[in-house]
Amino acid sequence: MGGLAVNCQSCLKGEKAQCEFEIPGQETWELNGEEYQGCPFKIVTRESADFIRAFNFYELGYLPNIGGWLDQPAKMLDAFEVITKELKKIEDEKMRKRNQFRR
Amino acid sequence: MLTGIDINATRKYSSKLDPDKDNPTLFHIGVMDPALRAEIDDDSSSYEMSSTNPNDKAKVHLNWNKRQIAAIKFGLKGLDNFLDPQTKKPIELKFETIRYAGKMRDAVPDRIIAMFSSELRQELAEVILNESRLSEDEQKN
Numbered sequence: 001m002g003g004l005a006v007n008c009q010s011c012l013k014g015e016k017a018q019c020e021f022e023i024p025g026q027e028t029w030e031l032n033g034e035e036y037q038g039c040p041f042k043i044v045t046r047e048s049a050d051f052i053r054a055f056n057f058y059e060l061g062y063l064p065n066i067g068g069w070l071d072q073p074a075k076m077l078d079a080f081e082v083i084t085k086e087l088k089k090i091e092d093e094k095m096r097k098r099n100q101f102r103r
Numbered sequence: 104m105l106t107g108i109d110i111n112a113t114r115k116y117s118s119k120l121d122p123d124k125d126n127p128t129l130f131h132i133g134v135m136d137p138a139l140r141a142e143i144d145d146d147s148s149s150y151e152m153s154s155t156n157p158n159d160k161a162k163v164h165l166n167w168n169k170r171q172i173a174a175i176k177f178g179l180k181g182l183d184n185f186l187d188p189q190t191k192k193p194i195e196l197k198f199e200t201i202r203y204a205g206k207m208r209d210a211v212p213d214r215i216i217a218m219f220s221s222e223l224r225q226e227l228a229e230v231i232l233n234e235s236r237l238s239e240d241e242q243k244n
Contacts, residue, residue, distance in 0.1 A: 036243075044244055
């Protein structure tokens with residue numbers, strides 16, 4: 001999601017000892033203008049990953065619980081709004097960059 | 104922490120106020136749907152704006168006790184090892200079904216909520232309401 005250009009797969013699988021993006025002694029990482037304490041990929045929680053997974057199904061028209069959207073957890077719907085906003089921001093940024101090159 | 108995806112999921116919570124750390128009372132904290140959360144927010148808060156003087160500040164009234172009771176009534180899904188102050192035996196939580204926020208819902212009876220101290224009510228309500236909201240850290244994650 002989000003078109004990230006960083007390959008973290010081998011690190012997250014525990015196969016990589018060092019990260020090329022890590023600066024020794026630097027605790028704050030910056031990614032897409034946001035600051036994180038430590039590697040942002042390692043602080044993404046199981047919960048966030050579950051929300052993103054549910055969001056992908058939601059976009060295909062499936063809700064995780066029976067009933068309509070009013071029967072879903074309020075927190076999950078909040079998470080979907082956050083994900084939608086973030087995706088929109090990324091899309092707008094991509095569009096802005098594309099238009100820059102056109103001029 | 105609940106995942107916040109399964110509407111029927113619960114997590115067990117023991118109070119910070121519980122003196123029995125070896126055998127604590129376990130509260131089963133549930134998940135709220137948007138209608139329930141909105142109803143609790145709206146039921147327990149009101150806004151007042153002056154129509155005559157636009158420079159007057161808007162007033163917000165929050166009914167904390169009402170809010171806490173509603174959160175526990177509909178957000179508490181189970182209770183283990185909570186002793187009835189009269190019989191000194193663990194109480195059996197039997198829900199009553201009442202109409203609230205657009206549908207029939209299981210609710211903790213008032214007589215059970217009345218057994219909780221005000222500090223416990225405050226703590227439980229906070230845990231229940233926070234469980235149904237995305238914190239700033241969670242939004243970032």
